[in-house]
C-alpha cells in the first residue's frame with residue numbers, strides 16, 4: 168500500500184499550479200466569468216498545449232495514457248483555482264465515453280478534443296429524472312440505419328461552449344428501465360438542436376437543450392444500442408471521482424483561508440482564532456477535509472474494480488464529500504462574519520462551487536441509498 | 543395556562559384575514575416577495591415595501607407592539623400571534639424593522655418629547671426610512687470598540703468615521719448611529735446614540751454586493767458630518783445602554799416563526815411536485831424525515847416564543863430569552879433554505895440575476911419550474927442570519943454568561 172505521489176505526478180501538479188498562478192488569480196477569474204463567453208478560450212488552448220486535455224487517453228489515440236490518479240491531481244488543482252473551463256465535462260466525462268468508443272469514433276473525434284478545438288458536454292439530466300440516470304424520456308427512434316432524436320435535457324453543464332454533445336436517449340423500454348438506453352454523439356449545429364444558455368451560480372454555464380426530430384446516423388451511436396446504462400454508470404462514477412478531487416481542492420483553500428483569517432482578524436482585543444468555539448469548528452473543518460481526501464483517494468484507486476465495488480466506492484466518497492462541502496462551506500462563511508457574505512471575497516465563491524458539487528450527479532441522500540442497495 | 547382561542551380571537555382572525563385579502567396585492571407589494579424578487583427594480587422595491595407599510599398605517603395597524611399612546615394597539619399576545627400568522631400565510635411584504643422594531647421602542651424609552659413627536663410620526667407614516675449604523679470594519683462582534691467619533695462644536699456634533707453592513711442604507715432618509723464621544727473609562731462608557739439625516743453633506747453610501755448577487759448592504763462613509771445636538775438620544779455617553787436595549791428587540795423580531803411555518807408549507811409543496819424515481823420527493827423517507835424534524839423543531843420554537851411574549855406582556859422586557867429565539871429562529875430559517883435547495887435537484891444551478899443588481903452585469907433568463915427560481919440565491923443569502931444581529935456564537939456566549947453564570 169502506498170499513498171505517495173511519483174516524481175512525475177508531483178511535476179504534473181506543479182505545472183498546473185503555475186498555470187493557475189499565472190492565468191487564474193481571483194481577479195482574472197472574475198473577468199472570465201463575467202465575460203459574455205463565460206470561459207477563456209486562451210486558457211483552453213493552453214491546457215491543450217500542456218497536454219492536459221489528453222491525460223486519460225491512450226497514446227495510440229494521441230493522449231498521455233495517465234491513470235485516474237493524474238486526473239485526480241488535475242481536478243484537485245483546478246478546484247483550488249476554481250477553474251471554470253470545462254475540463255471534467257469534456258475530458259473526464261465525455262472523454263470517458265469516447266475512449267471506450269469504436270476505433271472509427273476515436274479517430275474522428277479525439278484529435279480535435281485533445282487539441283482543444285472542440286469542447287464536449289454530456290446531456291443526461293431531465294426535469295423529471297432528478298439524479299436517476301436511467302429516468303429518461305428523450306427518445307431515439309430507429310428507422311433503417313438512422314435514428315431520430317426527440318425530447319429535452321436540462322441543466323447541461325458546459326453545453327453553451329460545446330460543439331459536440333453526448334446524449335443519453337431511450338431506444339426502447341419504459342421511462343426508467345435500465346435496458347433500452349443508448350448514447351449518441353450529437354453535433355450541436357445539427358438541425359433540430361436548440362439550446363437556451365445561461366450562467367450558473369458557481370460561475371460556470373449550462374443550457375436547456377431540446378431535440379426536435381434530430382436526424383442521426385448509426386455512426387453516432389456509442390457502443391451497442393440499448394445497452395449503455397452500465398457504461399453511463401461507469402463514467403458517472405469516474406466523473407464523481409474527479410468531482411471529489413475538485414471538491415477537496417476547493418475545501419483546502421477554504422480551510423486555509425479561514426484559519427489565516429481567524430489568526431489575523433481581531434475582536435475583543437485578540438485574534439478571533441483564540442476563541443475555543445471557533446478553534447473547534449476549524450478542527451472539525453480540518454477533520455472533514457482529511458476524511459474527504461481519504462475517500463477521494465479511495466474512489467480514484469477503485470475505479471478499475473468490478474461494478475459493485477466501484478459503485479460503492481463512488482457513492483461512499485460522494486456522501487462524504489457532500490457532507491464535508493456543506494459543513495466547510497457554511498463554516499467558512501460563518502467564521503468570516505460579514506466579510507464571508509461578500510461577493511468581493513473568494514470565500515463565497517468557493518462555497519457556491521462546493522454547494523453545486525453537492526448536487527452534481529446526485530446528493531448525499533441519493534448516494535447513501537445507492538450505497539446501501541449495493542451493500 | 544390555556545392554548546385555546548376564544549370566540550373573540552376567532553372573530554379577530556376573520557377580521558384580519560378579510561382586511562389582508564382586501565388590501566394586500568402581491569403585484570403592488572411584490573418588493574420583498576422572495577419568489578418574485580428578481581422581477582422587481584430597486585425603486586419599485588422601495589415603493590412596494592412602503593406601500594404595504596402605508597396601507598397598515600392608514601388602518602392604524604402599523605405598530606401593534608407600541609404603547610397605545612404612541613400609536614400602538616393594545617392587542618393581546620394571542621392577537622399579535624394571530625396577526626403574524628395571517629400576514630405570513632398571505633405572504634405580505636415583511637416590514638422593515640429599523641424604525642418599527644428597533645428605533646421606535648428606543649425613542650419611546652429614551653427620547654425627549656420633541657423626538658417622540660417627529661421620530662415616531664415619521665416611522666409610523668413610513669415617510670422616514672431608517673437604517674442602523676452600528677457596525678464598523680473594526681467593530682463587528684466587539685461593537686463597543688467602535689471608533690466613528692462625534693466631537694462637539696457649538697450646537698453640533700461633527701461626525702467622522704466609517705460604518706459597514708448598513709442594510710438598505712441606499713433607501714434611507716435617516717440613520718441611527720452609535721458614535722464615540724469619549725475615550726475615557728471602558729469603551730462602553732464613551733458611546734452616544736445619534737440620529738443622522740442621510741442627506742447631510744459628507745455622507746457617502748457605497749454598495750456591497752453579497753454572495754447571492756444582491757445589493758442589500760452598504761458602507762457608509764462620514765466625513766465632517768454636522769449633526770445638530772438635539773439629535774442626541776438620551777444623555778451623552780449613555781449610547782451603550784440604549785444599544786443593548788435595542789439589540790434585545792432586534793433579536794425578538796428575528797425568530798420569524800410564522801414565516802418559517804409558511805416556508806415549510808411551501809417546501810412541502812415543492813417536495814410534492816418534484817419527482818424522485820417517479821414518485822413525489824415528499825414520499826422519500828429520508829427527505830420526509832428531514833422536513834418533519836424541522837417542523838417539530840419549529841413547533842418547539844413557537845412555544846418558546848409564546849412563553850417569551852407572555853412574560854413580556856406581564857411587563858418583563860425581552861431578556862436573554864431573545865438570544866434563544868435568535869439562534870433557533872435563524873438556524874431553522876437556514877435549514878429550510880437548505881432543504882428547499884436540496885428539493886429542487888438539478889435546478890439548483892441556474893443563476894437568476896436579481897433585477898436590483900442588473901446594472902452590475904450579467905443577463906437575465908428564467909430557467910426551470912417557477913418554484914426553483916431564486917432558491918439557490920436564497921440559500922446563500924440566508925447564511926447572513928447567523929452572522930447579523932449579533933452572531934450566533936455571540937448569542938451563545940450571552941446565554942453562557944447571563945443565564946448559566948459561566
Ligand SMILES: Cc1cc2nc3c(=O)[nH]c(=O)nc-3n(C[C@H](O)[C@H](O)[C@H](O)COP(=O)(O)OP(=O)(O)OC[C@H]3O[C@@H](n4cnc5c(N)ncnc54)[C@H](O)[C@@H]3O)c2cc1C
Nearest residue numbers: 440441442443444445446447448449450451939942946948
Ligand atoms: C473509562 C476511563 C478510563 C480511563 N483510563 C485511564 C487510564 O488508564 N490512565 C489514566 O491516567 N487516566 C485514565 N482515565 C482518566 C482520563 O484521562 C481523564 O478522565 C481525562 O483526562 C479527563 O480528566 P477529568 O476526568 O479530570 O476531567 P476534566 O479534565 O475535569 O474535564 C471535564 C470536562 O471539561 C473539558 N475540558 C477540560 N479542560 C478543557 C479545556 N482546556 N478546553 C475545553 N474543554 C476542557 C473536558 O473535555 C471534559 O469534558 C480514564 C478515564 C475514563 C473515563
Ligand SMILES: Cc1cc2nc3c(=O)[nH]c(=O)nc-3n(C[C@H](O)[C@H](O)[C@H](O)COP(=O)(O)OP(=O)(O)OC[C@H]3O[C@@H](n4cnc5c(N)ncnc54)[C@H](O)[C@@H]3O)c2cc1C
Nearest residue numbers: 442501502504505674676677682683707709926930933935
Ligand atoms: C447581511 C447583513 C446585514 C447587516 N446589517 C447591519 C445593519 O443594518 N447595521 C449594522 O450596524 N450592522 C449590520 N450587520 C453587521 C453585523 O451585525 C455584523 O456582521 C456582526 O456583528 C458580526 O461582525 P463582523 O462581521 O465584524 O464579524 P466578526 O465579529 O469579525 O466575527 C467573525 C467570526 O468570529 C466570531 N466571533 C467573534 N467574536 C467571538 C467571540 N467572542 N466568541 C466566539 N466567536 C466570536 C463570530 O461569531 C464570527 O463567526 C449586517 C451584517 C450582515 C451580514
